[in-house]
Amino acid sequence: MQYALLNGERKEAVKGETGICVGCKQKVIAKCGAVKIHHWAHVSLSQCDSWWESETLWHREWKEGFAPEFREVSFYDETSQEFHRADIHTSNGITIELQNSAINTDELQSRERFYPKLIWIVNGLKFKGFKVVKSIPNPLDPLLQHYEFCISEHLSLMRTKDILTEKSPPEILTFYHEELNNIPFSTAFYSFSWRNPHQSWLNASCPIFIDLGGHFLYRLRKRHQISSNYSYLQLVSKKDFIKKYSGR
Structure with a gap:
């Protein structure tokens, strides 16, 4: 923890001192x-936040x-009698874990x-086999509303009507196809591969921002599709993220 109560005041660690946890009072x-x-x-974590991880x-x-x-x-939730300590909780009610x-x-x-109102920031450098591809x-471009992305490292699509009519197999299209070659690419959106994906993150309900180091985050996004949902990344400036949620 960065802070504890020292002589009744919330302070950072001071060598040789003993304090009191702000939450569990131990x-x-x-x-x-x-x-x-x-x-x-903590001298003992038995009565503190069960979601704790090493700082x-x-x-x-x-x-x-x-x-x-x-x-x-x-x-502290009186109904469930749970105590938890948010890493960051801003004045607009946003919690960042x-x-x-x-x-x-x-x-x-x-x-x-x-x-x-929870937002996750995840250290993506710990992900094994994770790679931003292209x-x-x-x-969500309206020009793609009648197509679905294939779940593949190779960027390709299928026509939604082929899926609905159960055409077998649906025709696989690339962006060189005449139907798609006028659709612009964006420097804000990326595909990715993940050799051993953590399903917990892929199934999360709250926004997830992956930190791979540097000046940008990658927000994990999901496009809902009939065949199978398509996960992708949206590039976000760290500076803009902090400015938006810190109130600075």
Whole structure:
């Protein structure tokens, strides 16, 4: 954790000090070594947030983009008697969860139920076999309304009418085809491949932004189709994202 109560005030870790967790009110000790980022650590996690994961430099750098009062905001649900600490919770009611490790579907869905307006930022550098492949047309372009994207690394489409009439097999079209060669490509949308996809992320209900390092995020998008939903990426500036949600 970045913050704990020290002499009744919310403070960052100070070497040699002992504080109190803002959420569970249990004892925490300052960890201020030369290798890991300075943080507060619980003596025992048994009564604290069950969704806790180790604080990394990646977490801290994201938190630093937001005002201190938006970081590590605690919530308690009296009905379920659950206590959880949001990584970031802004003045407009948006909760941003920073996820550096794998997450199972049950926990993901629990978090999405707990936080009414949740956005995920996921460290995509931890994804095995994940690769941004190529720019594509905007999948929601009206010119594509009568086509469906094939689920393939090769950019291709099928006519929706062929699927509805159960034409077997549907004709596979590329953007060199005369029906499609006038459709513009976009530098804002990309296809991707994922050798071992985490199904929990593909089935999430809340917005997901994948951080692959650098100045941009990739928002995981889904185009609903008759044959099979098509997942793709939308490029988003980190600077614009932080500006939009930080209020700065």
